[in-house]
Amino acid sequence: MTAEMGRKLRVLIADGVGSRHDQVTSTVESLGHEVVGVGAPLEAVGHATAVELPDVALVIVGEDSDESLELIRSIVQEAACPVMAILDVQDRAFIDRAARLGIFSYIAHTDDREEMQSSMDIALQRFAEYHALEGAFGRRAVTERAKGILMERHALDEQQAFRLLREHARRTNRKVVDVAASILESHQLLSKGEEPTAPEGDLLTRTDEEG
Numbered sequence: 001m002t003a004e005m006g007r008k009l010r011v012l013i014a015d016g017v018g019s020r021h022d023q024v025t026s027t028v029e030s031l032g033h034e035v036v037g038v039g040a041p042l043e044a045v046g047h048a049t050a051v052e053l054p055d056v057a058l059v060i061v062g063e064d065s066d067e068s069l070e071l072i073r074s075i076v077q078e079a080a081c082p083v084m085a086i087l088d089v090q091d092r093a094f095i096d097r098a099a100r101l102g103i104f105s106y107i108a109h110t111d112d113r114e115e116m117q118s119s120m121d122i123a124l125q126r127f128a129e130y131h132a133l134e135g136a137f138g139r140r141a142v143t144e145r146a147k148g149i150l151m152e153r154h155a156l157d158e159q160q161a162f163r164l165l166r167e168h169a170r171r172t173n174r175k176v177v178d179v180a181a182s183i184l185e186s187h188q189l190l191s192k193g194e195e196p197t198a199p200e201g202d203l204l205t206r207t208d209e210e211g
Helices: 021-030 042-052 065-078 092-101 113-154 158-171 176-191 201-205
Strands: 010-015 034-036 056-060 083-086 103-107
Touching: 010 021, 010 042, 010 065, 021 034, 021 056, 021 113, 042 065, 056 065, 056 113, 065 083, 065 092, 083 092, 083 113, 092 103, 103 113, 113 158, 113 176, 113 201, 158 176, 158 201, 176 201
Parallel strands: 010 034, 010 056, 056 083, 083 103
Antiparallel strands: none
């Protein structure tokens, strides 16, 4: 699969070895992708990822695994992109440590174009799934907190609180999570003694039974 068949990617290559970046660059470019930050030294990786905004970052791993892990840590902290490790050998202990820092894929055969593209695709897919899941958990947490506020203020059970959220969302043509977020904001304002300006303030101060 090449860039003509899929999406042309901006690929950051961070070299922790100093001897394989030419081969990695050649393979990536042969797939039709744009290479940025080739051979970025450890101290420049964070800046390079922030400036270049790559779609995926490749970290070439050498014998100094600690330095390679620091490269990965820097990229993960700075770049909103998945990180792949390029290994000389499939070192399971290193992979486990790197996975905890945030790598989404790894590869050992850098001259295999098909494997390189497949690994980048896997990294991008896992990255998207991770953030979708993270977002889903975040939305659920907001809704749960809003339900708890309504339950406490109006002596409702969980089903009644959610029904109140849902009905208000329908009346205002909004998503339940957006209504829940406004309730949290209004609750914070009320806790500070300020008057809420959002319509959801009515849900916090209502005195009628759920209807």
